[in-house]
Amino acid sequence: MLFDLPDHDVLYRALLDRDPAYDGHVYVGVTSTGVFCRLTCPARKPNIENTRFFDSVAGCFEAGFRPCLRCRPLDPIGQREPVVSALLRALEHEPERVWSEDDLVGMGYDPSTVRRTFKRQLGLTFLDMARLRRAGLGLDELGAGQRVIDAQQAAGYASGSGFRDAVVRLLGDSPVHLRGRELLKAAWIPTPIGDMLAVADMHALHLLEFFDRTALPAELKKLREATRSAITFGRTPVIDQIEAELGHYFAGTLQAFKTRLVLHGSPFTKAIWDELVTIVPGTTCSYAELAAQAGRHTAVRAAARANGANQLAIVIPCHRVIGANGSLTGYGGGLWRKDWLLRHEQKVRAALTA
Structure with a gap:
């Protein structure tokens, strides 16, 4: 019942709300125009009597609809806007550059448009990201044991106080305390349901x-404390591996992640996480069943807390745990993402067993 196509009124409300939970799973055909769209399409909404809903692109074509040129329902979902992709490539090519709005104008971009687009897709502006990237270069120098002044210059900061402020905002520690310490690397990974x-x-x-999770700052702080390390922007082979595996997961060609993990939690919490990875993709279990599988039949609430403490979304599939009555329950990344992931995995499972 969880994966049945909702009734027409529910889907029409989702269309009006541009609900992302149905993106990639439900499409709307507009009889007055002959086109079909994603439910998140920004175009003017049709009257309810002019809508038909389908669970596949094939169904839309078979009914005689053509794809919308505005929301492009045939394109992979979650693609970044061209300006974001282009500027991220430019930033990685010149991470030490002190970027300004004049640079954006020189590249043919409107700074206000760039600012809004980056805030919408990544949660911070391009210029803020560039400053953080430069700070990261300095942190690499600190991690290698270089002097603070050398790290400051490597990051392109003329002012020592400016560099110190940037480091403290980024990592919650002062440059002198970071010298010679091993640094963790952080990088954004685009997915169809938001950047991670x-x-x-x-x-x-x-x-x-997920980058927009409200608890992310607290999780990063806990991670720094647990590892007695600092976090800087950059990439490692591990990040490259998990990005590739996530790509295969969303394409429906990967059932089990191989990336090596470090689990930060109590023995009971880790036992719960171990049980989570045994839940078959496309299926679910309840919190009571999860606790029983971990050998603690009466610890349902503790199992729920351990489930919520998971810091490795999707890879440790806490989204596969639902209420005893079959309803969706809390998910740190948002219930719409939990619904999307479950629908995605159910479709992949159905295709593999067909």
């Missing part, structure tokens, strides 16, 4: 969370 932040060392993944 991956944090890893050279050997294993420590954190994978």
Whole structure:
């Protein structure tokens, strides 16, 4: 029942609300125009009597609808806007550059448009990201044991106080305390349901969370305390591996992640996480069943807390745990993402068993 297509009124309300939970799973055909769209399409909404809903692109074509040129329902969902992709490539090409709005104008972009687009897709502006990236270069120098002044210059900061302020805002520690310490690397990974932040060392993944999760700052602080390390922006082979595996997961071609993980939690919490990875993709279990599988039949609330403490979203599939009555329950990344992930996995499972 969880994966049945909702009735027409529910889907029409989702269309009006541009509900992202149905993106990639439900499409709307507009009889007055002959086109079909994503439910998140920004175009003017049709009257309810002019709508038909389908669970596949094939169904839309078979009914005689053509794809919308505005929301492009045939394109992979979650693609970044061209301006974001282009500027991220430019930033990685010149991470030491002191970027300004004049640079954006020189590249043919409107600074206010760039600011809004980056805030919408990544949660911070391009210029803020560039400043953090430069600070990260300095942190790499600190981690290698270089002097603070050398790290400051490597980051392109003319002012020592400006560099110190940037480091403290980024990592919650002063440059002198970071010298010679091993640093964890953090990088953004785009997914069809929002950008994720991956944090890893050279050997294993420590954190994978949706960037807009409200608890992310607290999780990063806990991670720094647990590892007695600092976090800087950059990439490691582990981040490259998990990004590739996530790509295969969303494409429906990966059932089990192979990336090595570091689990930060109590023995009971880790036992719960171990049980989570045994839940078959496309299926679910309740919190009571999860506790029983971990050998603690009466610890349902503790199992729920351990489930919620997971810092490795999707890889440790806490989204596969639902209420005893079959309803969706809390998910740190948002219930719409939990619904999306469950629908995605159910579709992949159905295709593999067909």
